[in-house]
């Protein structure tokens with residue numbers, strides 16, 4: 230598949246305006262969403278992340294009116310799905326494809342029949358259906374699996390069928406509900422790159438929900454962090470990953486952080502025990518000051534006896550960000566402020582001391 234440049238259109242495509250949603254619980258109301266306000270831009274890959282119960286599914290499902298807000302409204306190109314009659318809603322849902330964690334394929338139908346079904350339901354002519362299914366199976370790399378049944382496919386192949394079926398009406402939005410949560414890491418990567426290719430080739434707005442920050446890092450342009458039904462943080466992925474502001478974001482990012490390796494953590498002393506001990510410093514780079522990377526010269530401020538212990542930089546949407554753990558002689562250590570300034574680190578912290586040997 231050819232890789233096209235990223236989409237340039239940034240007009241609001243989907244607008245959430247004071248959206249709230251409550252459900253009747255056993256003894257009280259469950260407030261699944263509260264005062265949610267944000268826009269999703271045309272042509273972007275937008276991620277919604279949050280822990281279990283944060284309200285992600287509820288939020289996603291208001292876009293195609295599988296859920297109706299209790300307060301506020303959602304608009305897709307100015308149209309509020311909650312206000313549509315049955316026929317208009319069917320038409321809107323054709324403009325909004327959806328894929329699911331467990332694929333939701335019909336097990337008694339072949340791959341071709343699964344993909345063709347929405348077109349049959351819409352009363353499309355057989356010749357048109359055939360051409361469209363051929364085209365979509367080629368797009369998702371399953372041209373040779375048309376006669377297979379779902380049980381004969383791997384998880385990744387099943388999700389490809391789900392994607393083909395979701396695209397059958399040529400939608401402008403693709404909703405992805407934990408689309409890779411049931412897949413192994415390698416298959417996850419291949420599905421994510423297929424989604425990214427589709428986003429660029431078809432200029433499709435992709436909205437995905439996940440509890441996995443690695444998925445957000447892999448393909449999203451922007452991310453919204455949801456907790457207890459409220460927006461905690463929203464922004465470009467590299468900014469949110471480089472300098473997470475909300476406690477909920479920091480907690481979600483924790484597994485991706487380059488923490489102190491356990492062997493080093495065991496050796497760490499709160500104070501130097503002799504003049505030969507070494508200070509262990511953590512330097513974080515958020516990707517804004519030096520998006521192109523870190524000149525090694527900047528690290529020279531740490532002195533010629535500094536040792537890089539652990540860590541590295543990731544490149545995210547054209548921004549280098551990450552963390553380095555460095556040890557350097559504790560004696561004669563410049564002030565942390567001076568070191569932060571000369572290394573260009575966004576955050577520099579003295580973690581403790583280790584013995585020189």
Ligand SMILES: Nc1ncnc2c1ncn2[C@@H]1O[C@H](COP(=O)(O)OP(=O)(O)OP(=O)(O)O)[C@@H](O)[C@H]1O
Pocket residue numbers: 252253254259260261279280281282283284285286287288440
């Ligand atoms: N149909 C419903 N009836 C009652 N409560 C519901 C209903 N759907 C969701 N909830 C509640 O609303 C809250 C948000 O649920 P939601 O499924 O949107 O969260 P989520 O972030 O998608 O969670 P998960 O990652 O576990 O799927 C939860 O407290 C949930 O129990």
